[in-house]
Amino acid sequence: MNRRLFIRKLIDAIVLLAMVLVFNFFLFRVVDRDPLARYRGRSKLSPEQRAAIIKRFGLDGSKWDQFVTYMSRTVRGDFGRSFDSTKPVRQEILDALPNTLLLVGISTVLTIGIGLWIGIRAGWRRGSSFDKVTTPATMALYGTPEFFLGMLFLAFLGARLGWFPTGGVSDPAADYTGFAAVIDRARHLVLPVATLTLGYLGSYSLVMRTSMLDTLREDYLTTARAKGLRDHDVMRRHAVPNALLPSVSLIAIGFGFIIGGAITTETVFSYPGLGLETYEAIGNNDLPMMQALFMFSSIAVIVFNIFADVVLTFLDPRIRVGT
Amino acid sequence: MWRQLRHDRAALIGFLLLALFLTMALTAPLFADKSELRAIAGRDNPDLHPPNSEFWLGTDELGRDVFALVLWGARVSLYIGFLATVVAVVIGSVLGLIAGYARGWISRVMLAIDDFFLVLPFIPLAIVLALLLGRSPTIMALVIGGTFWAGGSRLIRAQVLSLRERGYVERSTALGASSRHIISRHVLPGVAPLIIANASLIVPGAILAESTLAFLGLGDRFSPSWGKVLDGAQRSGALTQNAWWYYLPPGLCIIGVVLAFTLIGNALERVFDPRLLGR
Numbered sequence: 001m002n003r004r005l006f007i008r009k010l011i012d013a014i015v016l017l018a019m020v021l022v023f024n025f026f027l028f029r030v031v032d033r034d035p036l037a038r039y040r041g042r043s044k045l046s047p048e049q050r051a052a053i054i055k056r057f058g059l060d061g062s063k064w065d066q067f068v069t070y071m072s073r074t075v076r077g078d079f080g081r082s083f084d085s086t087k088p089v090r091q092e093i094l095d096a097l098p099n100t101l102l103l104v105g106i107s108t109v110l111t112i113g114i115g116l117w118i119g120i121r122a123g124w125r126r127g128s129s130f131d132k133v134t135t136p137a138t139m140a141l142y143g144t145p146e147f148f149l150g151m152l153f154l155a156f157l158g159a160r161l162g163w164f165p166t167g168g169v170s171d172p173a174a175d176y177t178g179f180a181a182v183i184d185r186a187r188h189l190v191l192p193v194a195t196l197t198l199g200y201l202g203s204y205s206l207v208m209r210t211s212m213l214d215t216l217r218e219d220y221l222t223t224a225r226a227k228g229l230r231d232h233d234v235m236r237r238h239a240v241p242n243a244l245l246p247s248v249s250l251i252a253i254g255f256g257f258i259i260g261g262a263i264t265t266e267t268v269f270s271y272p273g274l275g276l277e278t279y280e281a282i283g284n285n286d287l288p289m290m291q292a293l294f295m296f297s298s299i300a301v302i303v304f305n306i307f308a309d310v311v312l313t314f315l316d317p318r319i320r321v322g323t
Numbered sequence: 324m325w326r327q328l329r330h331d332r333a334a335l336i337g338f339l340l341l342a343l344f345l346t347m348a349l350t351a352p353l354f355a356d357k358s359e360l361r362a363i364a365g366r367d368n369p370d371l372h373p374p375n376s377e378f379w380l381g382t383d384e385l386g387r388d389v390f391a392l393v394l395w396g397a398r399v400s401l402y403i404g405f406l407a408t409v410v411a412v413v414i415g416s417v418l419g420l421i422a423g424y425a426r427g428w429i430s431r432v433m434l435a436i437d438d439f440f441l442v443l444p445f446i447p448l449a450i451v452l453a454l455l456l457g458r459s460p461t462i463m464a465l466v467i468g469g470t471f472w473a474g475g476s477r478l479i480r481a482q483v484l485s486l487r488e489r490g491y492v493e494r495s496t497a498l499g500a501s502s503r504h505i506i507s508r509h510v511l512p513g514v515a516p517l518i519i520a521n522a523s524l525i526v527p528g529a530i531l532a533e534s535t536l537a538f539l540g541l542g543d544r545f546s547p548s549w550g551k552v553l554d555g556a557q558r559s560g561a562l563t564q565n566a567w568w569y570y571l572p573p574g575l576c577i578i579g580v581v582l583a584f585t586l587i588g589n590a591l592e593r594v595f596d597p598r599l600l601g602r
Contacts, residue, residue, distance in 0.1 A: 032455045142585070145531055155570070166562075291451075
């Protein structure tokens with residue numbers, strides 16, 4: 001990959017990260033004038049306690065002083081303490097992170113994989129029975145809020161039919177070990193993963209289908225056919241790689257939506273990850289927690305974007321040579 | 324344009340669905356008084372009761388009439404959807420026009436702001452803003468509109484960039500026309516169709532976003548939207564108690580209204596951009 005281009009992308013990403021940090025401070029300290037107004041039990045605080053809390057949360061001094069304190073603490077990985085549990089925010093986030101990585105990781109791979117596959121097939125054979133079934137179905141899924149989908153899964157497949165557990169990550173009553181524990185966890189993942197995957201694959205398949213339709217008109221496909229290539233090879237070697245390009249940039253933006261979807265999905269299934277933490281932080285007005293959660297989700301999307309950019313430069317030689 | 328839309332079956336379905344929801348929203352006060360939405364209103368009614376002749380869609384966990392909740396929900400959801408779209412379209416168009424028309428550092432700064440808002444995860448940002456600023460439907464609409472403009476601004480910028488290279492705009496510039504004249508007489512008419520098609524695709528996004536925020540507990544207790552009703556169903560255990568009359572109607576309404584706007588938006592895009600015909 002072009003070295004200069006990579007460095008430029010990296011600088012862009014660093015600028016974006018810096019903007020996230022500044023914006024985060026702006027939101028929670030400038031838009032919100034008095035962060036302590038939401039501290040629970042604030043009315044019972046003595047003046048000394050109040051002063052101690054103000055100091056602990058870095059709320060003393062001018063806005064500039066606060067900004068300096070905030071930046072130096074954030075860079076060192078100190079996000080303060082949760083208003084609710086009073087545990088360090090970093091601890092709360094690290095505890096919840098693995099569950100969310102598992103859920104979002106599996107769902108992202110499935111969403112992109114299945115979404116693109118449907119889009120490619122439907123676009124390549126426009127008007128086929130596959131297209132006629134999947135296109136309206138994905139449009140309907142696209143219009144369905146993922147949490148409603150989750151509620152339906154929970155009510156019918158979980159509560160009524162009892163095929164899958166209705167919440168959590170594992171069965172608290174049973175004490176499984178080894179393989180049985182893995183199976184138990186997998187069973188708890190089925191409905192949340194299905195919710196998140198089906199809730200977001202519509203945008204990928206619809207964009208991929210449109211992109212395939214655009215590619216079908218290109219002259220190089222006629223050329224490829226004229227050379228006598230089999231239909232399948234024309235699709236795999238000539239149509240798909242070119243049609244993929246617009247989808248890759250969508251993948252990066254779409255990842256931000258999947259993160260949003262993880263919040264509601266974890267809420268529906270009481271799945272103890274960062275999404276459920278977000279839901280609880282809303283209910284408890286837990287600003288330090290919310291601030292860190294917002295920062296991490298922004299950073300996740302930016303990192304994912306860099307990744308998509310790198311993939312794109314490998315796929316598209318035009319970018320690699322820097323035209 | 325209307326002639327083309329009339330023969331578009333998908334658009335027709337979209338307009339019919341939209342008419343249905345608009346009727347619901349406008350006639351809600353005729354069927355149920357607003358006081359029926361208050362928590363205390365259902366104290367004499369059975370809780371989580373299945374549909375019967377008195378309660379067409381049953382009751383919720385407080386004994387309130389779900390039919391009344393869904394009717395009034397249409398009002399709140401559509402109001403927020405429309406207002407948020409107006410806000411997003413105005414911000415997106417103004418910034419897109421400036422970014423496309425200006426040169427040099429202004430254009431670069433605008434592009435950086437746009438990039439930033441495009442990359443920020445939308446739902447977490449809206450959650451933070453709603454948490455900090457308040458939960459009334461109007462504030463909610465401002466929050467959603469204020470975070471939803473980046474994609475539209477990008478589209479409009481691209482269109483402006485292509486418009487200003489056209490012969491008639493260059494000729495106008497050469498003849499000494501002011502920027503104001505060029506923008507109002509040449510650029511705006513060129514981007515207007517794009518703005519309209521884009522707006523009809525922002526509405527469903529805004530309604531989905533509102534329902535998500537309301538579902539997460541950021542809705543207004545006093546004017547419940549469909550998302551807020553779903554939040555109530557989730558919290559009250561209606562899912563495990565099989566109270567389908569409570570959660571199915573608001574959920575299906577959200578899907579219906581989103582589908583209506585998506586069908587209309589896609590049809591408008593086809594009208595304005597004939598290359599898309601036959602998709």
